[in-house]
Amino acid sequence: MFLKERKEPVELLILRSLNNRMNLTANEQQQYSNIKKGYEGEVHFDSVITRLSSNILILNDLLLESNHSIFQIDSLLITQDLIIPCEIKNHEGNYYYQNENFYACTTNREITNPLHQLNRIETLLTHFLHKHGFKLPIKGYLHFIHPEFFLYQAPKNEKVIFYPQLNHFLKNIDRQLANLTKRHDQLANLLLDAHIKKSPISTRLPSYQYDNLKKGIHCNVCHSFQMTILNRKIICEQCGNLENTHAAVLRSVEELKLLFPNMKITVATIFDWCQFIVAKKVISKVLNKNYKISGFGQWAYYE
Ligand SMILES: [Zn+2]
Structure with a gap:
């Protein structure tokens, strides 16, 4: 077992x-x-x-x-x-x-x-x-x-x-x-x-910065960035895989948090990270549903 x-x-x-x-x-x-x-x-x-x-x-x-x-x-x-x-x-x-x-x-x-x-x-x-x-x-x-x-x-x-x-x-x-x-x-x-949950990273990772990374939502099957939105779905132009847009945005948020644990997550950061392919309204919905909001108005961010 x-x-x-x-x-x-x-x-x-x-x-x-x-x-x-x-x-x-x-x-x-x-x-x-x-x-x-x-x-x-x-x-x-x-x-x-x-x-x-x-x-x-x-x-x-x-x-x-x-x-x-x-x-x-x-x-x-x-x-x-x-x-x-x-x-x-x-x-x-x-x-x-x-x-x-x-x-x-x-x-x-x-x-x-x-x-x-x-x-x-x-x-x-x-x-x-x-x-x-x-x-x-x-x-x-x-x-x-x-x-x-x-x-x-x-x-x-x-x-x-x-x-x-x-x-x-x-x-x-x-x-x-x-x-x-x-x-x-x-x-x-x-x-x-x-069991120690937060494992110390034992290997040296490559150094990376936000500005040098390719932005966009990638396909969760073939990792291509050539994606199109159609009726709440995001479609990979390479392999044809279909994914719910909300799920794809959530996946992208988690990826950003993984790479930059200290970055403040806002609608604007995710809009940029997803390379403007998903509407801010949709991003806001996904963030509101899955994360806790802190702060107000233009200073609001999600944890
Ligand atoms: Zn694909």
């Missing part, structure tokens, strides 16, 4: 928006593609894990603090007798393992050692749970979820699960006893309560 769903990370949302509205450098493109790929791997893992028939608790994407250190768990499984933090990697292609490190075959570039990441998670999680009086054993796993990932000289380490081993991993969990009690619920609730 999923107790905490996965959401797209803020970094990914921002980079996707910037990629659409400005020219990213090759490095920034790579950063965007890595974060996107990582997230896709996690979503893939979620879809596989739904095959579990036993009634375990699953908490996705937890951000916790222990011992003054912040750590993130891609997926946490709570079974009757075990807590299983899973680190998910979506690398694709050929890699090799040498002197306890991982390297890409094509570039010989070392990647951050995911086994070290997993050890860190286990240590910090153990400390966190002991502090709160939970003594259930913890056993973490590193999942290489991409079907086309291959690791030469792979270590014989039962904590590393490659794609062909995933089914076996699930069967093993299903074989274990799954009589969850109130104590397990308490454990899950403790983790949910401790």
Whole structure:
């Protein structure tokens, strides 16, 4: 049972928006593609894990603090007798393992050692749970979820699960006893309560300014800015997708707030942001319906 769903990370949302509205450098493109790929791997893992028939608790994407250190768990499984933090990697292609490190075959570039990441998670999680009086054993796993990932000289380490081993991993969990009690619920609730909602952005984002970004409403399917309004609908001239104009304006407001959390949202700012394609009257309606108004008259803004 999923107790905490996965959401797209803020970094990914921002980079996707910037990629659409400005020219990213090759490095920034790579950063965007890595974060996107990582997230896709996690979503893939979620879809596989739904095959579990036993009634375990699953908490996705937890951000916790222990011992003054912040750590993130891609997926946490709570079974009757075990807590299983899973680190998910979506690398694709050929890699090799040498002197306890991982390297890409094509570039010989070392990647951050995911086994070290997993050890860190286990240590910090153990400390966190002991502090709160939970003594259930913890056993973490590193999942290489991409079907086309291959690791030469792979270590014989039962904590590393490659794609062909995933089914076996699930069967093993299903074989274990799954009589969850109130104590397990308490454990899950403790983790949910401790989850840090506003995650600090861990990667350096490209620098951007309002004036340098492309304005307009883009299609929510193909991201084209060539849009036409017709009878309360906004139509993409590229792919033909239809969206309710109110929904498209709301999406644009949220995107602006994401990129510029400190910007005051007014009818005029949204009118400019949407590149004058939607009437001020419609924007005002959307803002009034979805946000709280502060101030009066020409000084009014929405929060
Ligand atoms: Zn489109």
